[in-house]
Amino acid sequence: MPTGTVSNWNFPRPGRRNSEGFGFVKVDGDSGGSGDLFLYADSIKDPKLRSAAKLFGLKNQQRIKFDIEEPLSQRKSRLAINVMPLKDEDDRDRPRSRSRGRRSPSRSPPKRRRSDSRRRSPPPRRDDSRGRGGPPRRRSDSR
Numbered sequence: 001m002p003t004g005t006v007s008n009w010n011f012p013r014p015g016r017r018n019s020e021g022f023g024f025v026k027v028d029g030d031s032g033g034s035g036d037l038f039l040y041a042d043s044i045k046d047p048k049l050r051s052a053a054k055l056f057g058l059k060n061q062q063r064i065k066f067d068i069e070e071p072l073s074q075r076k077s078r079l080a081i082n083v084m085p086l087k088d089e090d091d092r093d094r095p096r097s098r099s100r101g102r103r104s105p106s107r108s109p110p111k112r113r114r115s116d117s118r119r120r121s122p123p124p125r126r127d128d129s130r131g132r133g134g135p136p137r138r139r140s141d142s143r
Helices: 046-055
Strands: 003-010 024-028 037-040 063-069 081-084
Touching: 024 063, 037 063, 046 081
Parallel strands: 037 081
Antiparallel strands: 003 024, 003 063, 024 037, 063 081
């Protein structure tokens, strides 16, 4: 199964029905003559990669493996089909996190809880004319 990298990804036009996006693939070891392969989002075999391609597009330089389908006519280009993400040996040399799928602990310090001895003071009382809080107000007799 040949390998290659995504060289460009085009999103579907807004308003187009059944349009999922397409892109171009540069084949590894290809010395130029045959050009890039055409890739439809529906030609991606891996379900996670297919949904990511339809929603967010494929990133440039993303490594993939695929089969090549020759065109039916001279005017069309070759197609990349049965596309899968490539997990090559280079990934084994890279350092990985120690968590192995577990969530890493937060780097922020833990929140401090208030102790019972350090309670907040009550809010200040409002002094208004509706009779809540404070001495009652006298009415003036200036009618």
